Amino acid sequence: MSKIHIQISTSPIIQTESLGMSPGALAKRVFIKRLYQWCPTQNIEFDPWCDEEYPKTVTYDDVLDAKSNIKREFSQSPLVVSKNNHRFPVEVYYKIETFHPTGSFKERGAYYALNKLSPEQKKLGVISASLGNWAMALAYWGQNLEIPVTVVLPVSSSLRTQQFCIDYDAEVVVHGNNLNEAKRKACAILVNSKLSYINGYDHPHVISAAGTIGVEILEQLPDVHAVLVPVGGGSLIAGIATAIKQIRPGVLVYGIQSNKCPSFKRALEKGAPCQTAVELGMASSLQVPKVGCNAFQTARNLVDDVVLIDDDWVSKAVFHLIDQEKIVVEGAAAITLAAIMCLPKALRELREKKVVCILSGGNLEPMLFKCIERAKAFDGRLLTINATFPKEDLQTLKKIFNFLTHLECNVLRHDFDQPWLSDSYPNDLIVTIICETRDKDHTKLVKRLFNKFFSNICQVQEESVCTTDMCKCFSCKNK
Numbered sequence: 438m439s440k441i442h443i444q445i446s447t448s449p450i451i452q453t454e455s456l457g458m459s460p461g462a463l464a465k466r467v468f469i470k471r472l473y474q475w476c477p478t479q480n481i482e483f484d485p486w487c488d489e490e491y492p493k494t495v496t497y498d499d500v501l502d503a504k505s506n507i508k509r510e511f512s513q514s515p516l517v518v519s520k521n522n523h524r525f526p527v528e529v530y531y532k533i534e535t536f537h538p539t540g541s542f543k544e545r546g547a548y549y550a551l552n553k554l555s556p557e558q559k560k561l562g563v564i565s566a567s568l569g570n571w572a573m574a575l576a577y578w579g580q581n582l583e584i585p586v587t588v589v590l591p592v593s594s595s596l597r598t599q600q601f602c603i604d605y606d607a608e609v610v611v612h613g614n615n616l617n618e619a620k621r622k623a624c625a626i627l628v629n630s631k632l633s634y635i636n637g638y639d640h641p642h643v644i645s646a647a648g649t650i651g652v653e654i655l656e657q658l659p660d661v662h663a664v665l666v667p668v669g670g671g672s673l674i675a676g677i678a679t680a681i682k683q684i685r686p687g688v689l690v691y692g693i694q695s696n697k698c699p700s701f702k703r704a705l706e707k708g709a710p711c712q713t714a715v716e717l718g719m720a721s722s723l724q725v726p727k728v729g730c731n732a733f734q735t736a737r738n739l740v741d742d743v744v745l746i747d748d749d750w751v752s753k754a755v756f757h758l759i760d761q762e763k764i765v766v767e768g769a770a771a772i773t774l775a776a777i778m779c780l781p782k783a784l785r786e787l788r789e790k791k792v793v794c795i796l797s798g799g800n801l802e803p804m805l806f807k808c809i810e811r812a813k814a815f816d817g818r819l820l821t822i823n824a825t826f827p828k829e830d831l832q833t834l835k836k837i838f839n840f841l842t843h844l845e846c847n848v849l850r851h852d853f854d855q856p857w858l859s860d861s862y863p864n865d866l867i868v869t870i871i872c873e874t875r876d877k878d879h880t881k882l883v884k885r886l887f888n889k890f891f892s893n894i895c896q897v898q899e900e901s902v903c904t905t906d907m908c909k910c911f912s913c914k915n916k
Contacts, residue, residue, distance in 0.1 A: 482624045487639045489710065492734035495641050495675060497683040500648035503549050507646060510548055511537075514650070516657040516793070521761050526780045527792045530661070532654055535766060535799030539573040539601070541722075542650060542673065542797050546643030547574035550635050551582050553642050559584045564632040566590075566620035568669075568722050569598040570798050571637030576607035587632060589623040591615055593721075598800070615715055617726050638670020639729025647676030654793055655684050662790035663689035665773035667797050668701045668743065669723035671732030677795070678739035691784065692736075692743040693776045695720040695751065695769075701728045702743045709733070719751040719768035719811075722798065744783045749815045750775035755801065756812030770796040810849075817877035820846070821898040822870040822887065833894065834868060840890070844883050847873040 486493075514536065519529035534542035551563070562585030565575055572588035579586030586607040590599060591614060602609045612622040627634055637643060650673075654664060664681060666674040678690045694701055697718030704710045710728045718724065754771035757778070758764045773794035776783045813819050826833045841848060851870045874880040884897045 481628050482621060484634055484636060486634075486641065487636050487730055489730040492730040493641050495644045495648070495679055495731065495735045497648075497679055499641065499645040500652065500676060500680045503545075503642070503645035504649045504652055506552060507545055507549050507649065511545060511649075513653045513657065516654065519762060521757075525777060526788045527777055527784075527790050529774070529777060530658060530791065530793045531762070531764065531774075532650065532793050532795050533764065534650070534795065534797050535764070535770070537574075539570070539577050540799040541570040541574065542647065542795075543570045543574035543637065544578065545646040545649060546637070546640070546672065547571070547578045548582075549646040550640055550642040551575075551578055551584055554584070554633060558633045561631045561633070562586060563635050564589070564623050564627055564630070565635050565637055566616060566623040567637050568616055568724065569594050570722055570800060572607070572609075573598060573601050573605075573800075575635070575637070576602040576605040579607060580605040585632075587623075587626065589613075589619045589626070591619045593717075615726060616724070617712075636729065638672045638725060639731050640672075641731055644672045644676045644679075644729075644732055644735060647673045648680040649676070650795065651677035651680030652684070655681060655688075658791065658793065659685075660791060661685075661688055661793050663691060663787050664793045664795065665691050665693050665776055665784075666795050667720070667723060667769050667772050668692040668694040668728075669698075669769065670725040671701055671728040671736060673795070673797060674701075674740060675729075675732040675736035678736050682739045689741045689787075690739060691776070692740050693772050694743055694745055695723050695772060696745040696747055698724040698726065699743075699745050700725055701733070702745060704728050704733050705737065705740075705743060719748045719755070720772050722767060722769040722800075723772070744776050746772050746775045746779070746783065749811065750779045752809075752811035753815050754778055756809050756816075758796075759809070764796065765801060766796045766799050767801040770798050813873060817880050817899060818874050819849075819899070820872050820874060820880060820883060822872065823896045823898070824868045824870070824891070824894050825865055826868075826894050827865060837868075837870070837891065837895070840887075841870070841872055841883075844886065845875070845879075846883060849873055 515533045517531050517533065519525065519531065522528055537544040563575070563579070564587040565571065566589040568591065572590055575588060576586050587610065588602050588607050589610045589612055592611055593614065594611065599609050599611065610622060613619040623634065654661060664677060666677050668674050674690065674692045681688050681690055692701055695718050697716040698713060700713040703713050710730055710733050712727050715724050715726050751768045751772050754775035755766065755768055758766055758771055758774065777792065777794065780788065824837055838848070849871045851868060853866060853868055874883060880899055884899060887895050887897045
């Protein structure tokens, strides 16, 4: 008996017209249709709206169409001048996108993308993977437009985000450790359903809606010199750059990205979107491992530069906005101000220019206290005091706390520990005290006095901000 070998190809079969072999005929050859044979390993994540082989370029006309469509629901968001421009090396303005019901610019794209669905698609519903803001925007407008919504969130998403989506009648699936794994789950659900997938950072309609922010900026501040845009998946910078470079080509557009996930920066270096390692950071909603193909295709030749920012500066910017500007934003939004605060390391060429910082979202809650404490430490306003003394000598501990009181320090917390693995166990007690000071000079005074009066039992540690006396960054300039 002969054996039959069946080979199933995973590559697409290309069906073409037969035009003969002449050079003229070959020049006219076009693909008519792309056909795929069935295969159990077929790519279930293929999205016809976001095809990496054929990325779509969003145009200014697309932005104008979005602006016309969403104006019934979205008035211009505020553009305000900073209250602290005397402390900055540039003239700072904030484009505040935190006053939408769900607290982020994502609502523009959610509303527009849902409105562009066909009646049949609206009836069947949509599905999407998200880190948080997009899921809430989609759930909110899905309920308002009576369109069923399913969102897939990674396990790191906050309970607040999950509950918000549930409250707005969305079906919530929690799966995966990052956005890639959540998206893979969403696509698996999509295989056995008739839902429509809407990519929250790469769908052309989402990019077009984000571009309306750029149009508003030029209407509100015609003589702006530069716009700083947070970058995650790329939809926001692609849309804004498309609008601004069409109206005012001379205005600089900078992408500001966390160094914990420099996916857009790596894409520019390699010439195409690529998978990028992700580390947990303060700008959590920007942690998209691979930028959108449409967003990259649209923005790559329009963006003047992409700057990577460290978490310390993000924390400091969050704290500054809360403490000095009275504006509550998340780390992903504050990253634009962070780039200005670490001048001249990041944006020296913008000195004394009018610069707009896009504050893209205000959903800070899970990271609020961590951001504030880290910002204080980075600003030299936190001290860690480690004291070791016999556990029966509580008078020493009382003296330390009285000393801190006289020095006008604010004790935030203290912990007790007994080093049971050391030779001195169980006789010694270790106390760790975290206290807050007024400023760097106050910190130096406290440290000097502790080293003088408690050098035998205490070690004092402080956060080091800069290593050179010549630095002109925000912290050193305003110390």
